[in-house]
Amino acid sequence: MLTPEQLREAMIASAGEDESITLDGDFTSKDFAELGFDSLALMETCAQLKRDHGIVVPDETLWDLTTPEQLIQWVNGARA
Numbered sequence: 072m073l074t075p076e077q078l079r080e081a082m083i084a085s086a087g088e089d090e091s092i093t094l095d096g097d098f099t100s101k102d103f104a105e106l107g108f109d110s111l112a113l114m115e116t117c118a119q120l121k122r123d124h125g126i127v128v129p130d131e132t133l134w135d136l137t138t139p140e141q142l143i144q145w146v147n148g149a150r151a
Contacts, residue, residue: 085115
């Protein structure tokens with residue numbers, strides 16, 4: 072099961088040195104683009120999830136997900 076906090080940690084680790092990325096409060100319902108995450112940052116986030124939690128999100132699935140909430144729901148449904 073993937074929690075919002077685990078995803079937050081992976082996203083922050085994937086943001087690198089971009090200090091404009093903040094994931095305070097309820098970030099899960101905002102679009103990835105609104106949060107400052109482009110396709111490269113999303114791919115790195117998924118790589119981080121794989122390293123830390125063994126979660127594999129196929130690229131073709133990732134492109135259909137527009138918010139962290141959708142990603143969490145997909146992961147938790149796929150892993151159930």
